[in-house]
Amino acid sequence: MNARTSRPAVSIRNVDKVWTPEGRTPVRALAGLDFDVAPGEFVVLLGPSGCGKSTLLYMIAGLEETSSGLIECDGLKVTEPSAERGLIFQEASLFPWLTIADNVAFGLSVQGVSPVRRREIAIEMLKRVGLGDMLDKKPDELSGGMRQRAACARALAMKPKVLMMDEPFAALDVQTRSRMQDFLLQIWKDSGASILLVTHSIDEAISLADRVVVFTARPGRVKTIVPIDLPRPRQSRDPRYHEYRDLFTELLADEVDRAFAEQEAA
Numbered sequence: 001m002n003a004r005t006s007r008p009a010v011s012i013r014n015v016d017k018v019w020t021p022e023g024r025t026p027v028r029a030l031a032g033l034d035f036d037v038a039p040g041e042f043v044v045l046l047g048p049s050g051c052g053k054s055t056l057l058y059m060i061a062g063l064e065e066t067s068s069g070l071i072e073c074d075g076l077k078v079t080e081p082s083a084e085r086g087l088i089f090q091e092a093s094l095f096p097w098l099t100i101a102d103n104v105a106f107g108l109s110v111q112g113v114s115p116v117r118r119r120e121i122a123i124e125m126l127k128r129v130g131l132g133d134m135l136d137k138k139p140d141e142l143s144g145g146m147r148q149r150a151a152c153a154r155a156l157a158m159k160p161k162v163l164m165m166d167e168p169f170a171a172l173d174v175q176t177r178s179r180m181q182d183f184l185l186q187i188w189k190d191s192g193a194s195i196l197l198v199t200h201s202i203d204e205a206i207s208l209a210d211r212v213v214v215f216t217a218r219p220g221r222v223k224t225i226v227p228i229d230l231p232r233p234r235q236s237r238d239p240r241y242h243e244y245r246d247l248f249t250e251l252l253a254d255e256v257d258r259a260f261a262e263q264e265a266a
């Protein structure tokens with residue numbers, strides 16, 4: 001972990017979330033979440049389907065309110081979205097009618113950056129993610145991996161302190177996924193941002209994380225937090241890698257069974 005200050009980048013204090021959809025039974029998604037993310041730390045959220053991982057990201061992003069408890073970023077209570085907290089989804093949510101460079105520049109226009117400077121930043125960011133020769137392409141002219149890199153460039157252009165990623169590589173093929181993981185580690189080091197990444201993949205968690213937060217089945221609670229004490233780049237042939245894999249498989253198995261049992265009973 002390359003924490004630089006003692007103040008957490010994200011502080012999650014006793015957070016509950018109950019969804020109350022109109023005309024439907026309330027859903028208790030998260031209960032009593034309490035953990036911190038250090039500046040520059042890479043935290044992976046791992047847990048069974050429906051345990052509230054995405055819900056947590058939306059609350060940190062300021063897109064949803066907590067039902068109780070407190071979320072702070074850099075010491076300030078989260079009340080609304082901020083450029084300091086970027087969110088990337090499974091499918092790159094780029095505007096299809098804009099070029100890649102204009103997509104990256106778009107958020108900066110909201111911040112009042114001049115058109116010339118926006119273009120400069122967009123080019124710089126797209127070069128950084130290896131898309132320097134794709135500036136004037138539209139999203140549908142790019143592969144899925146390229147689109148995700150463009151989404152990363154757009155988020156990084158805002159210089160976020162926290163970058164949240166909701167299963168960002170789940171839709172990609174195995175080879176592209178592995179390259180994107182290497183790429184992500186590189187931009188994480190370069191940017192100094194904290195990363196919170198949701199995945200269902202145990203291997204992705206071991207390959208990327210400083211710490212893995214394992215959730216219980218719904219309502220999601222922190223089952224345990226496991227630091228990954230392996231040097232990077234992580235090698236799947238390392239016997240300790242296999243020990244982590246066995247540990248996470250065991251930790252998740254009970255929770256996945258519980259989640260299934262609940263779905264069948266519903």
Ligand SMILES: Nc1ncnc2c1ncn2[C@@H]1O[C@H](COP(=O)(O)OP(=O)(O)OP(=O)(O)O)[C@@H](O)[C@H]1O
Nearest residue numbers: 019020021027029048049050051052053054055056
């Ligand atoms: N907008 C919403 N309105 C009502 N209920 C919601 C809403 N969003 C999520 N939920 C419910 O909250 C629970 C947690 O959902 P969430 O998507 O956060 O879980 P998850 O762990 O990210 O799941 P998955 O791994 O399948 O993506 C689920 O039961 C879901 O149906």
